[in-house]
Amino acid sequence: MAACQFRRAIAAQVSRVLDRPEDQLIKSISAVPVYKKQPSADFQLFVSSVIERGQDYPRPDTQAETQKLADKLRPDAVVSEISTGAGTVNFKINRELLAKEVVQQVSNDGPEYGFKSELFSGLAKGKTLVEFSSPNVAKRFHVGHLRSTIIGNFIANLKEALGHQVTRLNYLGDWGMQFGLLGVGFQCFGHEEKLRANPLQHLFQVYVQVNKASDEDENIQKAAHEFMRKLEAGDMEALGIWQRFRDFSIEEYIRIYERLGVHFDEFSGESFYREKFQDVLKLLKDNGLLQTSVKGTGVVDLSEKGDLSSIATLVRSDGTSLYITRDLAAAIDRKTKYDFDTMIYVTDKSQETHFRHLFHVLQLMGFDWAEGCQHVPFGLVKGMKTRKGDVVFLEDVLDEARSRMLHNMSAAKTTKELEDPDDTAEKVGLAALIVQDFKGPLLSDYQFNWDQALQNRGDTGVFLQYSHSRLCSLDQMSGSGVLKSLNPACLLEPQAICILQHLLRYDEVIKKSSEDLQPKHIVNYLLVLSHLAAVAHKTLPVKGSAPEVAEARLHLFRTACSVLGNGMRLLGITPVSKM
Structure with a gap:
C-alpha cells in the first residue's frame, strides 16, 4: 500500500546510512498527523527509537544524532525534502507521487486498504472467540447490554479484518437463581394470555412482582431455591417452564440484533453447563484445589500464602453451581x-474481579491457554432518557433515536427525498449512538446527551453519515x-x-486499535477525515x-468516501448514501 511504499523507500535510504536492516526501521517511521504544524513533513523517523535499538547505553545526544543522520540523507524520486525536528528526521514526499499512489492504492485495495500494511506483517493470526452482549433470558433486552453488544461487534469486525478466524458467541444468562424466582413468580402472578401476547414484557412484570414479594416473605425465597434445585436435578415440569421462557427470549433478541446490524455464530448459555460443572468440581478436587469454607461453600484459594485471604467461591452450601463455575465449564x-x-x-467493569478469578482458577488447574483469555471492561452510560423519562429497555432507545432523526431530517432544508426515511433514520440514529459511545476510553463512564449525539455538524455519528452521503451525492x-x-x-x-x-495514517490508526481494542482511535480518525473532506468540498469545486x-x-x-465508509463499517455503522 501507499504508506508502506513510502516507509519502505525511506527505510531503504536510512538503512544504507546506518547499516541496519530495513525491517528494524519501518516501525520507527510514522506519518505526520495533519493537525500538527509541520506542513513540510509527511513522515517522521523517530531517531530516539532507532538509537535505542542500535546502540548500547549510555545513549548519545539524540538531537546531535538526528542532525548527523539527516546530513547523510539525500532527496530522491520519492522524498523531495529532508529536515529535522525535535528528535526526528522529517521527510516530505513528492506531492504528485503522493496523490497518484494513495488514490490508486485505495482503489485497488477497497475494504482491505490499511490492512495490507507492513505494520501487520508480524501479526499472529489465529482463532479468536468473542463473547459479547449476553442478555439475561426472560427479561427484555436491557439498555445496559447496548455497550457490550456494539463493543463486542466492533472487536469481532476488527479481528476479522485483520485476518483472524472469528467466532461470535452470545452466552445467554439462562440459568441461576433468577429462574428460581421467575419460576415461582409465574406460578403466583403469571397469566398465560398475557404471556402469549407480549412474552418478555409480562415476564418482566412478573419478575418485578416476585422480587418485591420475596423481600416480604422468606417462603418465596425458599420456594425459588427449591425450583432451582428441581431445574438442576432435571425435573421435566420445571425444565418445560424454563424452555418456554428461553425460546420466547431468543426470538425477541434476534429481532433486536437485526436492528443493530449484529449477528452471532452461536447462541449458548449457562444452562449448557448445568451438568458439566460437576466435571469441573471433580477436576478441582482431584488437584486438591477445592476446599470447604466454614459456611459450607466450595472455594478455591487464590492467595499466594495459602491462607484463604483471597478466594473464589464455586459452589453454594446446598451444592448448586454459581456463575463462575459455569464459566469455568464453558x-x-x-x-x-x-x-x-x-x-x-x-462485559461491564463491575465484573473485573469475576474474570480475574476465572482466569486465575483456570491457570491453577493447569490450563496454560488461559493466558489467551482477555476481559475487555467498559464503563456505564448515565442519563439515557427518552421523552417519556428514564429508559430501561434498548428497543425504546432505538425507537427514540429513529424518531428524533426523522424529526431532524424532516426539518432540515437539505434533506433529500428518500425511498425509506424510516430505514435511513434508523441507520443514522444508530450511528449517533455508536459514535457517542466510542469517542472516549471504553472504561470511562459517560453522560449521554441526545442533543449532542444527534448534531449534524459536531463530532457525531450523524456528521459521519452526513459526510458519507454528501460524498456519495457528489459522485x-x-x-x-x-x-x-x-x-x-x-x-x-x-x-x-x-x-x-491523512489517508496515509489509516494503517497506523488501525494498528493502535488492534493493540488496545479501543474504537476511539478509528472514530476520531474518521471525524478528522470528514472535517477535511468538508473543507475540500467547499474549496475544491x-x-x-x-x-x-x-x-x-x-x-x-471518491477515495475519501471509500475509506470513510470502510471505517464506519468496521465500527458497526452502515453508511447511508443519501440523507
Missing part, C-alpha cells in the same frame, strides 16, 4: 470445541461512472494534500472546473 468446553488462540469477554451527480486516468498534478492544493496525508481538474477532484473525493 471455557474448558470451548477450548476443546474451537481450539481457540484468544478468547475475549466483553452520483458527476455520473458515478468509471473515472479516467488521474493527473496527480491537479491535486496539489493544501486541502487535497491534507486529505491524502468539481462543477465548473476544467475537465482534468474535475476528474482529479472526483478521484480524491
Whole structure:
C-alpha cells in the first residue's frame, strides 16, 4: 500500500546510512498527523527509537544524532525534502507521487486498504472467540447490554479484518437463581394470555412482582431455591417452564440484533453447563484445589500464602453451581470445541474481579491457554432518557433515536427525498449512538446527551453519515461512472494534500486499535477525515472546473468516501448514501 511504499523507500535510504536492516526501521517511521504544524513533513523517523535499538547505553545526544543522520540523507524520486525536528528526521514526499499512489492504492485495495500494511506483517493470526452482549433470558433486552453488544461487534469486525478466524458467541444468562424466582413468580402472578401476547414484557412484570414479594416473605425465597434445585436435578415440569421462557427470549433478541446490524455464530448459555460443572468440581478436587469454607461453600484459594485471604467461591452450601463455575465449564468446553488462540469477554467493569478469578482458577488447574483469555471492561452510560423519562429497555432507545432523526431530517432544508426515511433514520440514529459511545476510553463512564449525539455538524455519528452521503451525492451527480486516468498534478492544493496525508495514517490508526481494542482511535480518525473532506468540498469545486481538474477532484473525493465508509463499517455503522 501507499504508506508502506513510502516507509519502505525511506527505510531503504536510512538503512544504507546506518547499516541496519530495513525491517528494524519501518516501525520507527510514522506519518505526520495533519493537525500538527509541520506542513513540510509527511513522515517522521523517530531517531530516539532507532538509537535505542542500535546502540548500547549510555545513549548519545539524540538531537546531535538526528542532525548527523539527516546530513547523510539525500532527496530522491520519492522524498523531495529532508529536515529535522525535535528528535526526528522529517521527510516530505513528492506531492504528485503522493496523490497518484494513495488514490490508486485505495482503489485497488477497497475494504482491505490499511490492512495490507507492513505494520501487520508480524501479526499472529489465529482463532479468536468473542463473547459479547449476553442478555439475561426472560427479561427484555436491557439498555445496559447496548455497550457490550456494539463493543463486542466492533472487536469481532476488527479481528476479522485483520485476518483472524472469528467466532461470535452470545452466552445467554439462562440459568441461576433468577429462574428460581421467575419460576415461582409465574406460578403466583403469571397469566398465560398475557404471556402469549407480549412474552418478555409480562415476564418482566412478573419478575418485578416476585422480587418485591420475596423481600416480604422468606417462603418465596425458599420456594425459588427449591425450583432451582428441581431445574438442576432435571425435573421435566420445571425444565418445560424454563424452555418456554428461553425460546420466547431468543426470538425477541434476534429481532433486536437485526436492528443493530449484529449477528452471532452461536447462541449458548449457562444452562449448557448445568451438568458439566460437576466435571469441573471433580477436576478441582482431584488437584486438591477445592476446599470447604466454614459456611459450607466450595472455594478455591487464590492467595499466594495459602491462607484463604483471597478466594473464589464455586459452589453454594446446598451444592448448586454459581456463575463462575459455569464459566469455568464453558471455557474448558470451548477450548476443546474451537481450539481457540484468544478468547475475549466483553462485559461491564463491575465484573473485573469475576474474570480475574476465572482466569486465575483456570491457570491453577493447569490450563496454560488461559493466558489467551482477555476481559475487555467498559464503563456505564448515565442519563439515557427518552421523552417519556428514564429508559430501561434498548428497543425504546432505538425507537427514540429513529424518531428524533426523522424529526431532524424532516426539518432540515437539505434533506433529500428518500425511498425509506424510516430505514435511513434508523441507520443514522444508530450511528449517533455508536459514535457517542466510542469517542472516549471504553472504561470511562459517560453522560449521554441526545442533543449532542444527534448534531449534524459536531463530532457525531450523524456528521459521519452526513459526510458519507454528501460524498456519495457528489459522485452520483458527476455520473458515478468509471473515472479516467488521474493527473496527480491537479491535486496539489493544501486541502487535497491534507486529505491524502491523512489517508496515509489509516494503517497506523488501525494498528493502535488492534493493540488496545479501543474504537476511539478509528472514530476520531474518521471525524478528522470528514472535517477535511468538508473543507475540500467547499474549496475544491468539481462543477465548473476544467475537465482534468474535475476528474482529479472526483478521484480524491471518491477515495475519501471509500475509506470513510470502510471505517464506519468496521465500527458497526452502515453508511447511508443519501440523507
